[in-house]
Amino acid sequence: MAEMNLTLKIWRQDGPNDPGGFKSYTVNGLNTHMSFLEMLDVLNEKLVNTGDEPVAFDHDCREGICGMCSMVINGRPHGPLEGTTTCQLHMRHFNDGDTVTIEPWRAKPFPILKDLIVDRTPFDRIIQAGGFVSVNTGSAPDGNAIPIGKEISDEAFDAAACIGCGACVAACKNASASLFVAAKISQLALLPQGQPEREERVVGMVKQMDDEGFGHCTNTGACEAECPKEISVDYIRKMNWEFHRANVKG
Amino acid sequence: MLNSRIPDGPLAEKWTKYKSKVPLVSPANKRRLDVIVIGTGLAGASAASSMAEMGYNVKTFCFQDSPRRAHSIAAQGGINAAKNYQNDGDSVYRLFYDTIKGGDYRSREANVHRLAEVSSNIIDQCVAQGVPFAREYGGTLDNRSFGGVQVSRTFYARGQTGQQLLLGAYSALSRQIAKGNVTMYNRHEMLDIVVIDGKARGVIVRNLITGEYERHFGHAVVLATGGYGNVFYLSTNAMGSNVTAAWKAYKKGAMFGNPCFTQIHPTCIPVSGEYQSKLTLMSESLRNDGRIWVPNKKGDDRRPLDIPEDERDYYLERRYPAFGNLVPRDVASRAAKERCDTGFGVGPTKLAVYLDFKDAIKRLGQDVVSARYGNLFEMYEKITGDDPYTTPMRIYPAVHYTMGGLWVDYNLMTTVPGLFAIGECNFSDHGANRLGASALMQGLADGYFVLPYTIGEYLSNDIRTPTIPTDHEEFDKAEKDARDRNDRLLNNDGSRSVESLHRDLGHIMWENCGMARNEINLTSAISEIQSLKRDFWDKVSVPGRDDVLNPELEKAGRVADFIELGELMVRDALDRRESCGGHFREESQTEEGEAKRDDENFTFSSAWEYTGEETEPTRNKEELTFDTVQLTQRSYK
Ligand SMILES: Cc1cc2nc3c(=O)[nH]c(=O)nc-3n(C[C@H](O)[C@H](O)[C@H](O)COP(=O)(O)OP(=O)(O)OC[C@H]3O[C@@H](n4cnc5c(N)ncnc54)[C@H](O)[C@@H]3O)c2cc1C
Ligand code: FES
Numbered sequence: 001m002a003e004m005n006l007t008l009k010i011w012r013q014d015g016p017n018d019p020g021g022f023k024s025y026t027v028n029g030l031n032t033h034m035s036f037l038e039m040l041d042v043l044n045e046k047l048v049n050t051g052d053e054p055v056a057f058d059h060d061c062r063e064g065i066c067g068m069c070s071m072v073i074n075g076r077p078h079g080p081l082e083g084t085t086t087c088q089l090h091m092r093h094f095n096d097g098d099t100v101t102i103e104p105w106r107a108k109p110f111p112i113l114k115d116l117i118v119d120r121t122p123f124d125r126i127i128q129a130g131g132f133v134s135v136n137t138g139s140a141p142d143g144n145a146i147p148i149g150k151e152i153s154d155e156a157f158d159a160a161a162c163i164g165c166g167a168c169v170a171a172c173k174n175a176s177a178s179l180f181v182a183a184k185i186s187q188l189a190l191l192p193q194g195q196p197e198r199e200e201r202v203v204g205m206v207k208q209m210d211d212e213g214f215g216h217c218t219n220t221g222a223c224e225a226e227c228p229k230e231i232s233v234d235y236i237r238k239m240n241w242e243f244h245r246a247n248v249k250g
Numbered sequence: 251m252l253n254s255r256i257p258d259g260p261l262a263e264k265w266t267k268y269k270s271k272v273p274l275v276s277p278a279n280k281r282r283l284d285v286i287v288i289g290t291g292l293a294g295a296s297a298a299s300s301m302a303e304m305g306y307n308v309k310t311f312c313f314q315d316s317p318r319r320a321h322s323i324a325a326q327g328g329i330n331a332a333k334n335y336q337n338d339g340d341s342v343y344r345l346f347y348d349t350i351k352g353g354d355y356r357s358r359e360a361n362v363h364r365l366a367e368v369s370s371n372i373i374d375q376c377v378a379q380g381v382p383f384a385r386e387y388g389g390t391l392d393n394r395s396f397g398g399v400q401v402s403r404t405f406y407a408r409g410q411t412g413q414q415l416l417l418g419a420y421s422a423l424s425r426q427i428a429k430g431n432v433t434m435y436n437r438h439e440m441l442d443i444v445v446i447d448g449k450a451r452g453v454i455v456r457n458l459i460t461g462e463y464e465r466h467f468g469h470a471v472v473l474a475t476g477g478y479g480n481v482f483y484l485s486t487n488a489m490g491s492n493v494t495a496a497w498k499a500y501k502k503g504a505m506f507g508n509p510c511f512t513q514i515h516p517t518c519i520p521v522s523g524e525y526q527s528k529l530t531l532m533s534e535s536l537r538n539d540g541r542i543w544v545p546n547k548k549g550d551d552r553r554p555l556d557i558p559e560d561e562r563d564y565y566l567e568r569r570y571p572a573f574g575n576l577v578p579r580d581v582a583s584r585a586a587k588e589r590c591d592t593g594f595g596v597g598p599t600k601l602a603v604y605l606d607f608k609d610a611i612k613r614l615g616q617d618v619v620s621a622r623y624g625n626l627f628e629m630y631e632k633i634t635g636d637d638p639y640t641t642p643m644r645i646y647p648a649v650h651y652t653m654g655g656l657w658v659d660y661n662l663m664t665t666v667p668g669l670f671a672i673g674e675c676n677f678s679d680h681g682a683n684r685l686g687a688s689a690l691m692q693g694l695a696d697g698y699f700v701l702p703y704t705i706g707e708y709l710s711n712d713i714r715t716p717t718i719p720t721d722h723e724e725f726d727k728a729e730k731d732a733r734d735r736n737d738r739l740l741n742n743d744g745s746r747s748v749e750s751l752h753r754d755l756g757h758i759m760w761e762n763c764g765m766a767r768n769e770i771n772l773t774s775a776i777s778e779i780q781s782l783k784r785d786f787w788d789k790v791s792v793p794g795r796d797d798v799l800n801p802e803l804e805k806a807g808r809v810a811d812f813i814e815l816g817e818l819m820v821r822d823a824l825d826r827r828e829s830c831g832g833h834f835r836e837e838s839q840t841e842e843g844e845a846k847r848d849d850e851n852f853t854f855s856s857a858w859e860y861t862g863e864e865t866e867p868t869r870n871k872e873e874l875t876f877d878t879v880q881l882t883q884r885s886y887k
Contacts, residue, residue, distance in 0.1 A: 031523065031525075033522050033523060042525060045747050045749050048748075048793060048802065049745075049747060051791065052793060053802075054801070056800075062488070062489060062528050066319040066324065090632065113459055113799055119315070120316065124424065124434075124436070131424060134425060136300075137296075137299070137422075137699070138698075140374040140377065140378035141374065143333070144390045147385075147389025150385045156380075161413075164319075191380050191382070193380045
């Protein structure tokens, strides 16, 4: 277990209206088995012990599934490792003596609330605009009434694996939310249960995405590259196709 | 005094009869009734959306930035239902029986039977929402088996079942938010319950972004705030999981049921150092194909691959030939502890055993193993740097789930009228040990299919209660208490971090109230916790302010409540001088070291009643009667 010391350059911002700026910290006595967030815990405990305010960051499950954690590490959302959330990143991927820069998601629709914490409620509103099947409790037919081929179901699952963290938006130079929106639209468009509301859904969700101020997709693929769940940009093509199909059908 | 309100009639007909007789609330009246739901995990999201569909005005709260991020999202393995799709002899009765037996006969027959009855509907509901469950090539739903049972009744969505179920419930909730039937408050934490004239009538919450204290009125309040495993500091729960809501309810008169019943999950990644902030579960489903072993020589330091087959001890298969690696969680956990305590543990800390896939890969091929467990293997490798395809995993038990929680009656109502508790935060269905894949089932059963009916019985008597203005003195008082406490935390000017105090609590709990408990240790733990409580209030240091986002302040409040809960758990463990399920009293074991129940003296659920800061709580009893199932010592041999 190698010991390591790091210099951290962390974005500190007291509230939405504070201009904010970077502050440098040194943390010593770290080790390679720690997770990235445990490394920040060490810093925070040190700050508390000296009466300073700890760095605020979002996190909860620390297992790569809740989508809370959200940091840009050395310029990349969730850091250097492909297919990995910040909480799943371990210090063995850094070297003793490194300087590590840590910033919040940067995107207009996600205003900074404090330090590394941003407001991602636009994602909730996009789902509210159609990311569901309208079925009331108690009115469902038997689970096996409609067979769904394994391949279709697996493909729907691949899209449904999105954790809604917003890394796609943070990675995109236009702050587009297309990957997030496309994943939900594709999941439901693939499944028989999603058919009755298929057109309404894509139209409603795309409109909400635009209303929230997310930018347009210019196919750079940065979102897929940074997505911790490796959701494919093919779903964006599928969303575009669904959108045109819905408009043609009127 | 405790009335569990179990309906009359034969067990299998109670729920059907109840539903046909429960008073209804007319649609016009529903629109006039406000229901508060705290929590948006499986239980809260399903309850809020279902009640909103029925016409109630619902307000929901969660402390995360979105309802989709509740701790339920992390459940991996699956959800049980008595569908018998595999035609392997499953039935409602068998699921009921397995749950009662798995819980070591410390749960209520009527509730468990109802759970088994509605289990099927859950799967139908989730499929209809677009939850992508695993399927067979023919297009039908696939199942797997889980610890403690001999049928395949577990539905799953790769290793992310909780995520997919929660996103389903979240989508239903989102639909109701869009319709205006639910008002959602994210990043809000409930700090107190408001009780007026003996009934729950609202809550005090703090807006975590602005720090503002808010008052909300409800004709009824539903807690769906999850479990309290984080009292042990290290657990598999999400970092924010906490007991605050349930604890405040307890202090306002809701009795706490079986607080000491904790589930220690056998397959977690072992602790690697002092900095460790949480433990990661490796799904129980791994035990379907993985084999658990330790070297049969003490202190054998060879690499696992260098230890020949005849020098390995597959101790679960040896001790429990009928169930082998699939014994229930409590049995598997204690067996691992026994091996490590006697010197057979492996890895740097010697607090680990191997979970080996070598034979499964030989039998099924790497592709099949990877299709079943690929994402879990990946997660393991990310954390430990080891590849489970080539070297056995190292695992050790960790705190995972709390069967204890707020005591509720058949209607899921606590001892405070109008205050309900659903999901992991109630004590109801799992007795002294929960079977794998049954928490998701219970959370969704409570939320989709039980509470929306049973709350009607209470609300039908409340249709004439007008909205109570939130300038009522009970609101004033509750808000003042919440503010005063936070002020005290912020102005304490101490020297110790919340984290370090929490770690100390975890240590006391794990050593004295963990996998094995005895009178001497429990007795000393009470005074250790009391002195920790004094230390906390003397020495805690919480930087920052009250009028902004301040995660350190949130944590401080939660840890203060955990400390008090810890003491109650220890009292309960001390009081229950028998072993049952996850509660293992060393004084009560068989010659072979298995848990020994004492049915004569302990066939009851404990319901603890708060009596004030300076006085000891009172233990009330709900006697458990078993009309259908015969009590036997559990045997998985
Ligand atoms: C790693 C892991 C894997 C698991 N796998 C399985 C499995 O495969 N199968 C299975 O059946 N079970 C599993 N479980 C157990 C299961 O996930 C939980 O028991 C269940 O999800 C709990 O759901 P819940 O709705 O009761 O609470 P939670 O999902 O914990 O939700 C609690 C909610 O309450 C809110 N809340 C809490 N306190 C407050 C407050 N004071 N103010 C405002 N809001 C508050 C939170 O924001 C959250 O929305 C697993 C558990 C873990 C830890
Ligand atoms: S903390 Fe949940 S995904 Fe990172």
